[in-house]
Each structure stands twice: as structure tokens, then as C-alpha cells.
Amino acid sequence: MLRSPQEPNRNGGIRTPSPRSRNQSQFHSTVSVQKNRRFNILILIFRFAAFCFSLASAIFMFANSHGGGSDSDSDFLRWYHFDAFRFVAIAAAIVALYSLFEIGASVWEISRGTTVLPEIVQVWFDFGHDQVFAYMLLSADSAGTALARTLKDRDTCTANNAFCVQSDISVALGFAGFMFLSFSSLLSGFRVVCFLLNGSRFHM
Numbered sequence: 001m002l003r004s005p006q007e008p009n010r011n012g013g014i015r016t017p018s019p020r021s022r023n024q025s026q027f028h029s030t031v032s033v034q035k036n037r038r039f040n041i042l043i044l045i046f047r048f049a050a051f052c053f054s055l056a057s058a059i060f061m062f063a064n065s066h067g068g069g070s071d072s073d074s075d076f077l078r079w080y081h082f083d084a085f086r087f088v089a090i091a092a093a094i095v096a097l098y099s100l101f102e103i104g105a106s107v108w109e110i111s112r113g114t115t116v117l118p119e120i121v122q123v124w125f126d127f128g129h130d131q132v133f134a135y136m137l138l139s140a141d142s143a144g145t146a147l148a149r150t151l152k153d154r155d156t157c158t159a160n161n162a163f164c165v166q167s168d169i170s171v172a173l174g175f176a177g178f179m180f181l182s183f184s185s186l187l188s189g190f191r192v193v194c195f196l197l198n199g200s201r202f203h204m
Helices: 019-062 083-112 119-153 161-198
Strands: none
Touching: 019 083, 019 161, 083 119, 083 161, 119 161
16 A cells, blocks of 8 residues: 555554655656667667668669660560569568567657557557567568579679669668667567566566
């Protein structure tokens, strides 16, 4: 049972908290708020990095159209000619959009002190989607890597080196986006654990 700020002591008098105990309580509360703010800022940094790398990966792949030194349209290689590269482009674009939403949600939480969605929905939404999209991006970039190696083994890159180089850059950027999304997933998972243990997304 919570005690009131003033309660009777054994002699029937009124006992009030000492100034020192009140100052300690305020100090611990301030430290907790600062720690939670730094935690949210760290999540924001990871999400911003995931957004930048995923967006760059999508742009590089969507713009990847090169010819083999001929003006013939049939000699041009385009990203949508290959299933794996289509997967890379679309997955990176989806992760970029998701990260943009999460950036907005993080800014809202830092500035307002509350989540966009109800707290229990927000913590599970973040963790679940981080897991799904991180796996999707990893699968797409793994498929893109396998295709890039196949094209090099077939000497396709000899005549279309620019196409292969741009594809490699897009896949590498996608892996970087996956790395930062994974870091975000670890932090969102930590918030889920805190919610299950404490009934709040904040760690005590």
C-alpha cells in the first residue's frame, strides 16, 4: 500500500518526508527521464541510418540501367530484368518507408513524451515489424549477392561492368540498412522486455 506524504508516527504525531528524501526522489526521477530520453535518441539515430541506407539502396537499384557499349535496346541490362534485383529494390523501398514512419514516431515520442499508438500496441508494433522487415531485407540482399556472383561467372559483367558495379553498391547499401535495422530491433526488443516486466516501455 502506498504511503501518503504525511502519516501518523508511533506517538500519534504527523511524520513528513525529510527534504533530503524528497530531493533524492526528484534526483532519481530526473536521472530516469534523462536515461529514457537518451535511449529514444539512440533508437532515432539507428532508424535514421536505416532509412538513409535503405533509400540509397533503392535509388541505386531503380536507376540501374546500362548497355554494353551498343545503342541497341536489346543490349541494355535493367534491374527489373532479374527477379533478385527486383526483390532488392522493392524490399529496400519498403524498409525506407517503414523507417521514415518510425523516425516520425520517435520524434513524436521524444518531443511529446508519449507514443503515437497506445503503448502496448506501439512496443509490439515496433518489435514485430523490425523483425519482419529486417528478415525481408536480409533475404533480398542475399539473393542479390547470389545473382551478382552468377552474372560475374557468366562474364556478363565484362560487357556491362557499370551495371554490375551499381548492383553491388545497391546490395552493399542494403546490407548496411539491415545492420542498422537490426540494431533498432534489439532496442525495440528491450522495450518489449521492459513492458512485460514493469508494465512500461521504460527501463527502471
